[in-house]
Amino acid sequence: LRVALPPILFFLFLIPPPIDLLYALSGVTANLKTQASYTILRALNVPVTLLQSYGPPTLQLETKPNPTSFTIDLPCSGVYSLVAFIIFSAFLAVISKAPAKKRCAIFLLGLPIFEALNTIRITAIVYIAYHLNEETALLFHSTAGIILVFVGMTLTLLISEKALGIKILQSEGKAENCPTCDESLKRRKRFCLACGRLLQKPRLRISQEAWAKAILLIIGCLIVATTLKAPTFAIAKNSIEILSTEPEQVTGTLPEIEGYRLKFLYRDTSYERLAKQDAALVYAYYPENRSKPVMYASINVADTLSNLHSWEVCLISLQISRGRYPLVEVLSSKDVRLTDEPPIVARYLAFRSPRNYTQIILYWFERAPFNNGITVEQKYVRINLIILTQKPEVPKEFEEDLISTGKAIASYWEPIKGKALISLGIPALQATLALSAVSFVLINIAKHTYETKRLERNLRLFLNLATKREKKILNVLKNLSEEKRGLETQDILKAFNQGSEEKLNLEELTKILENLEKHGLIEKDITIIDDTIKQVWKTKI
Known part of the structure; x- marks a missing residue:
C-alpha cells in the first residue's frame, strides 16, 4: 500500500476541483498577496497603484506614456502552485518514516513557504517591468511559476529534514552485507541467498521489436495529425x-x-x-x-x-x-x-x-x-x-x-x-474501454479460480507425498507469515534449526523453497525493507 498510495493520490489530484471553489479561494489569496506585494513595492519606491473596483485585484504601474496593469487573476493567485504543493507534501508524507504529527507538520511548514514565494514572484514581475521593460517581465512571468514550485519544494524538503528531523530516504550504502552476500555475488546471484538483498542491479535493454513499435506509433500519430482535417x-x-x-x-x-x-x-x-x-x-x-x-x-x-x-x-x-x-x-x-x-x-x-x-x-x-x-x-x-x-x-x-x-x-x-473525425471515435473508444474493463475483470476471476483449485490440488499432493522436513518447513513459513509478510531465507533457516535435532544448511533450504515455489505453495516477491531492495518469500496458503 505504501508503494501504491503515491500514484493513487496522483490520479486523485488529476480530478479538477470545482471552478466555483477555485474562484472563491483565488479571490481570498489574490487579495492578500496583492496587498502584500503593493506594500513591498511602495516601500521600494515603485510608483504603483492598487485597483480593486472591477474584477480581480490589479497592480497598475504608472509608466510613461501609458500605465501598465498587472491583474492578479486565478492563474496568478497561487492556487495552482498551492495544488502542486499539496501533491508534493502528500508524497513526502507517504514516503517518509516519521510519526503522524511530523508528517502533518510538513503541510503547516510548506504552506507559508509557497505563499511567501508567490508574493515575491508577483512583486518581482512588477519590479522588473518598472526597472527594465514589460517584455522582460512577461518573460520572467512565463518561467517564474516553475521556478517557484521547484524552490518551494526544495525548501520544504530541506527544512523538513533539518528542523523536523524527517528522513525521506536513507542511503542504501548504510546497509551492511551479511556473510552470504559476497559468496552469492561470486556465484553471480542477483539476490543474496540468505538475506535476500539485491546484489546486482538489472540492466534494462530495449529490444529491437520495442523500438520498431515505438517508431511505428510515432509515424502513425504524425500521419493522423497531418491528414485529418477537422472543422x-x-x-x-x-x-x-x-x-x-x-x-x-x-x-x-x-x-x-x-x-x-x-x-x-x-x-x-x-x-x-x-x-x-x-x-x-x-x-x-x-x-x-x-x-x-x-x-x-x-x-x-x-x-x-x-x-x-x-x-x-x-x-x-x-x-x-x-x-x-x-x-x-x-x-x-x-x-x-x-x-x-x-x-x-x-x-x-x-x-x-x-x-x-x-x-x-x-x-x-x-x-x-x-x-x-x-x-x-x-x-x-x-x-x-x-x-x-x-x-x-x-x-x-x-x-x-x-x-x-x-x-x-x-x-x-x-x-x-x-x-472532427477524432471526436467521432470517442464512443468507439469508450465501448472498447468498457469491454476491456469487463474482460479484465472476467480474466482475473477465471485466473483466481484456477489458481485456487490448483493450490488446493497441490497442497493435497504435498501433504501425501512430502517428507517430514518439507512439511516442517512449510509449517515454519505459515507461522512466520502470521508475524511478518515477507520472509528472508535466513529467518526461515534460523526458525527451522531452532530447537530441532535435524539441521539444515542454506543450500538445502534454498532447494526445498524453490521446489515449494515450483508447485505453487509459496512465491518469491521483491519488496523494500529499510530503503533496501530485497527478495523475500511469501506463502499462498
Whole structure:
C-alpha cells in the first residue's frame, strides 16, 4: 500500500476541483498577496497603484506614456502552485518514516513557504517591468511559476529534514552485507541467498521489436495529425467563422431564430485587453414582435477557462471574499440543461442592478478548435444571452425565450464541433474501454479460480507425498507469515534449526523453497525493507 498510495493520490489530484471553489479561494489569496506585494513595492519606491473596483485585484504601474496593469487573476493567485504543493507534501508524507504529527507538520511548514514565494514572484514581475521593460517581465512571468514550485519544494524538503528531523530516504550504502552476500555475488546471484538483498542491479535493454513499435506509433500519430482535417473556428474582424476543408460546410457563428433578426453589433477590444481574452463579440437578436425585448448574445474566447469569468464570481463571490456586499440583488439563480447528448448545463441568473434595471442572463461554456493562422488549438468559449428590462420582476416569458434560444444555439454548435473525425471515435473508444474493463475483470476471476483449485490440488499432493522436513518447513513459513509478510531465507533457516535435532544448511533450504515455489505453495516477491531492495518469500496458503 505504501508503494501504491503515491500514484493513487496522483490520479486523485488529476480530478479538477470545482471552478466555483477555485474562484472563491483565488479571490481570498489574490487579495492578500496583492496587498502584500503593493506594500513591498511602495516601500521600494515603485510608483504603483492598487485597483480593486472591477474584477480581480490589479497592480497598475504608472509608466510613461501609458500605465501598465498587472491583474492578479486565478492563474496568478497561487492556487495552482498551492495544488502542486499539496501533491508534493502528500508524497513526502507517504514516503517518509516519521510519526503522524511530523508528517502533518510538513503541510503547516510548506504552506507559508509557497505563499511567501508567490508574493515575491508577483512583486518581482512588477519590479522588473518598472526597472527594465514589460517584455522582460512577461518573460520572467512565463518561467517564474516553475521556478517557484521547484524552490518551494526544495525548501520544504530541506527544512523538513533539518528542523523536523524527517528522513525521506536513507542511503542504501548504510546497509551492511551479511556473510552470504559476497559468496552469492561470486556465484553471480542477483539476490543474496540468505538475506535476500539485491546484489546486482538489472540492466534494462530495449529490444529491437520495442523500438520498431515505438517508431511505428510515432509515424502513425504524425500521419493522423497531418491528414485529418477537422472543422475549426477562426476569429474574423466582426465574427467567428467556421473553417473546413469543404466550402459548403462554412457557416455562421450563431443560428437564425424564428421571429428574430440576428445582427452583429461590435467587438469589445478594450474588454479583451482587460480580461486577456482573444475575442469578445456582441450580437443582438431583434424581435419582429416589438412587445418582446431585444436579446443580446455575446461570445467570449480565451486560452484558459479562468479568463472567462463567471458572472456570480465577479458580482457576488469576489465581493463577499473581500468582506463587501454583493454588487447586485440576486432575483433568481439556477442550472438549466440545454442538451442531453452531450449534456450541456447553462447557468441562469437574474439580478436587480443598483442602477434601477433588471438583467437576465443565461450563459454556458464550450470548448472548440480555433485556427490561429499557424496551427489549430483548443480554446474555451463562453456564450451569454442577455435581456435588459426596467421591470423589477422577471417575466416568465422572458425566461422561456432566453432558455429556448440557448437550447437552439447549443444544438447548433454541437454538429460543428462533432464533425472532427477524432471526436467521432470517442464512443468507439469508450465501448472498447468498457469491454476491456469487463474482460479484465472476467480474466482475473477465471485466473483466481484456477489458481485456487490448483493450490488446493497441490497442497493435497504435498501433504501425501512430502517428507517430514518439507512439511516442517512449510509449517515454519505459515507461522512466520502470521508475524511478518515477507520472509528472508535466513529467518526461515534460523526458525527451522531452532530447537530441532535435524539441521539444515542454506543450500538445502534454498532447494526445498524453490521446489515449494515450483508447485505453487509459496512465491518469491521483491519488496523494500529499510530503503533496501530485497527478495523475500511469501506463502499462498
